[in-house]
Amino acid sequence: MPPEPVxxxxxxxxxxPSAVDVALQDPAYRAAVVDLLGAIAYGEFxxxxxxxxxxxxxxxxxxxxxxxxxxxxxxxxxxxxxxRLSELGADPYVAMAPFRTAFDxxxxxxxxxxxxEGLVKAYVGDGLAADFYREIxxxxxxxxxDLIIESLSDSGQSxxxxxxxxxxxxxxxxxxxxxxxxGRRLMGEALTQAQRVAAERDALSALLAGGVDRPxxxxxxIGRLFTRLTENxxxxxxxxxxxx
Amino acid sequence: MPPEPVxxxxxxxxxxPSAVDVALQDPAYRAAVVDLLGAIAYGEFxxxxxxxxxxxxxxxxxxxxxxxxxxxxxxxxxxxxxxRLSELGADPYVAMAPFRTAFDxxxxxxxxxxxxEGLVKAYVGDGLAADFYREIxxxxxxxxxDLIIESLSDSGQSxxxxxxxxxxxxxxxxxxxxxxxxGRRLMGEALTQAQRVAAERDALSALLAGGVDRPxxxxxxIGRLFTRLTENxxxxxxxxxxxx
Numbered sequence: 001m002p003p004e005p006v007x008x009x010x011x012x013x014x015x016x017p018s019a020v021d022v023a024l025q026d027p028a029y030r031a032a033v034v035d036l037l038g039a040i041a042y043g044e045f046x047x048x049x050x051x052x053x054x055x056x057x058x059x060x061x062x063x064x065x066x067x068x069x070x071x072x073x074x075x076x077x078x079x080x081x082x083x084r085l086s087e088l089g090a091d092p093y094v095a096m097a098p099f100r101t102a103f104d105x106x107x108x109x110x111x112x113x114x115x116x117e118g119l120v121k122a123y124v125g126d127g128l129a130a131d132f133y134r135e136i137x138x139x140x141x142x143x144x145x146d147l148i149i150e151s152l153s154d155s156g157q158s159x160x161x162x163x164x165x166x167x168x169x170x171x172x173x174x175x176x177x178x179x180x181x182x183g184r185r186l187m188g189e190a191l192t193q194a195q196r197v198a199a200e201r202d203a204l205s206a207l208l209a210g211g212v213d214r215p216x217x218x219x220x221x222i223g224r225l226f227t228r229l230t231e232n233x234x235x236x237x238x239x240x241x242x243x244x
Numbered sequence: 245m246p247p248e249p250v251x252x253x254x255x256x257x258x259x260x261p262s263a264v265d266v267a268l269q270d271p272a273y274r275a276a277v278v279d280l281l282g283a284i285a286y287g288e289f290x291x292x293x294x295x296x297x298x299x300x301x302x303x304x305x306x307x308x309x310x311x312x313x314x315x316x317x318x319x320x321x322x323x324x325x326x327x328r329l330s331e332l333g334a335d336p337y338v339a340m341a342p343f344r345t346a347f348d349x350x351x352x353x354x355x356x357x358x359x360x361e362g363l364v365k366a367y368v369g370d371g372l373a374a375d376f377y378r379e380i381x382x383x384x385x386x387x388x389x390d391l392i393i394e395s396l397s398d399s400g401q402s403x404x405x406x407x408x409x410x411x412x413x414x415x416x417x418x419x420x421x422x423x424x425x426x427g428r429r430l431m432g433e434a435l436t437q438a439q440r441v442a443a444e445r446d447a448l449s450a451l452l453a454g455g456v457d458r459p460x461x462x463x464x465x466i467g468r469l470f471t472r473l474t475e476n477x478x479x480x481x482x483x484x485x486x487x488x
Contacts, residue, residue, distance in 0.1 A: 045305075048312060052296035061289075061344075062337050065322070068292060072319040075312055082309075093306050100305075 023141040024088065032207035033144055034088060038095030039197065039204075040133055040148065041081035045096070046103040047074040047126070054118035063115070063164070070122060070157050077151040084147055098201065102193040109189050116168050120179050120240065123161040124186050127236045128229065132194070135225050139207055139217065165240045180242040187233050267385040268332065276451035277388055278332060282339030283441065283448075284377055284392065285325035289340070290347040291318040291370070298362035307359070307408070314366060314401050321395040328391055342445065346437040353433050360412055364423050364484065367405040368430050371480045372473065376438070379469050383451055409484045424486040431477050 024030045051071035058064035082092040110125075112118035130152040137145040169176040198204060217225070234244035268274045295315035302308035326336040354369075356362035374396040381389040413420040442448060478488035 045309065045312070048316075049296070049299070052293070052315070055293075060337075061340070065289065065326075068289070068319055069323070071296070072292075072316045075316040078309075079313070093304075096305070 028203070028206045030088065031203040033140065034085065034090045034095050035098070035201055035203040036136060036140075036207065037081050037085050037088075037144070037148075038090075038092070038097075039099040040129075040151070041078055041085065041092060042096035042099045042103055043129055044074045044078040044081065044151070046100075046107055047071070047129075048078060050107050051122060054112055054115075054122065057112065057115040057118050059115055066157065066160050067118070067122065070126070073157075080147065080151055084144070099197060102197050106189055106193045110186055116165060116175065116179060117182050119161045119164055120182055120242075121186055123158060123165075123240065124183055124233065124236055125190070127158075128187070128190055128233060131229050131232050135228070136207075162239055165242075169241050176242060179240070180237065180244075183233075183237050183240075183242055183244065187230075272447070272450045274332065275447040277384065278329065278334045278339050279342070279445055279447040280380060280384075280451065281325050281329050281332075281388070281392075282334075282336070282341075283343040284373075284395070285322055285329065285336060286340035286343045286347055287373055288318045288322040288325060288395070290344075290351055291315070291373075292322060294351050295366060298356055298359075298366065301356065301359040301362050303359060310401065310404050311362070311366065314370075317401075324391065324395055328388070343441060346441050350433055350437045354430055360409060360419065360423060361426050363405045363408055364426055364486075365430055367402060367409075367484065368427055368477065368480055369434070371402075372431070372434055372477060375473050375476050379472070380451075406483055409486075413485050420486055423484070424481065424488075427477075427481050427484075427486055427488065431474075 024033065048071045051067050051074065055064045055067035055071065058067060085092040085095050110121060112121050133148050133152055137148045140148070165179065169179075237244040268277065292315045295311050295318065299308045299311035299315065302311060329336040329339050354365060356365050377392050377396055381392045384392070409423065413423075481488040
């Protein structure tokens with residue numbers, strides 16, 4: 001008589017360790033992933049809050065709805081990241097807690113004075129966050145990486161922002177100078193907060209140091225990462241018709 | 245030789261009038277549907293705005309996220325209603341315009357003073373709106389009715405509100421008296437604005453007057469409708485542990 005197909009049945013219930021589970025059995029790696037997902041989740045949540053707030057600055061209801069749409073999209077990302085944290089056995093709110101100050105400070109220091117500043121912030125901030133997460137995702141197991149990449153998909157809102165900002169500059173060229181300064185300030189504040197988080201969170205640093213099955217990131221690589229982030233930022237400013 | 249299956253092919257492309265199109269060929273009916281969807285769409289949008297705002301009153305981030313989830317859900321409804329308006333050949337923003345004052349006035353007159361007032365408003369306001377739309381939907385073609393019913397589905401947020409409000413009353417009984425007054429004020433303001441809209445919008449009144457393929461609503465029926473709305477409101481207040 002053949003043996004009972006126990007393994008198959010267990011696998012069907014997800015009790016057999018998958019490649020993901022193996023990676024997550026490394027406590028340092030798991031801590032880093034929880035940290036990273038916590039940071040991104042709070043980033044998405046605070047983006048929801050600020051976009052919903054900044055939508056009030058819109059001159060017309062259709063514009064307001066565009067920013068509200070971005071807000072609702074960020075909230076959807078927040079939900080999926082929270083679910084993933086729960087799956088990993090982490091309390092999403094505990095995981096997010098260490099990153100609240102950095103994001104809240106960033107937002108309170110970059111409260112847009114008007115609708116156009118709000119648009120530039122939505123575009124530049126979203127793009128910068130997406131670039132950063134995409135870079136970090138390269139150091140993660142496939143399943144976590146896919147979740148992060150998926151949660152960064154742009155749903156065409158960028159075109160709307162580019163269109164509105166370019167039109168405003170065409171109408172009044174002085175707007176371009178003011179918004180270019182604003183873009184630089186956004187980048188500066190974002191880097192300040194990112195640096196602070198990197199310095200405070202050992203788990204994230206450990207992630208960059210690599211593991212048996214994952215590449216490490218040396219200082220030269222971190223340097224190149226920042227170069228890429230800055231270049232992409234310049235390209236976004238350029239797309240808006242602004243000097244970086 | 246058999247004739248080409250032209251009709252079938254056309255039907256497949258939606259060019260043959262369906263039962264929905266037949267109903268919507270009546271200009272008075274179409275105007276009423278556009279009016280109604282415009283009203284509901286703006287109601288959902290303004291609910292998104294206020295819930296996102298009221299979320300700030302939350303004592304903890306998990307509570308804040310619950311209200312933000314309600315906001316994002318309302319935005320999803322707004323999107324579907326806007327799409328439907330576009331399908332009907334109407335500009336969603338033009339369709340919403342006549343209802344902005346009523347909803348904005350309602351919200352500015354019922355700005356919650358604290359987190360608990362915000363919760364009661366979310367629960368009572370959402371429930372009242374859902375009841376009203378469900379009643380009106382009975383007078384519509386099946387396709388429009390389904391869209392409206394679908395956009396009213398509760399995603400379990402009610403339990404969260406009921407739980408939080410009941411716990412607050414248990415902790416401090418005086419809270420119950422204050423929130424009961426608040427619930428009555430919400431109902432009063434909602435009825436005031438609903439009456440104003442009904443008086444101003446001929447198309448909606450025409451809808452209630454019925455058509456060849458739709459029942460009419462006489463004064464006695466309108467009276468019964470308000471009785472049902474009031475009864476459901478009392479049940480909701482009761483669920484919260486509040487005197488209606």
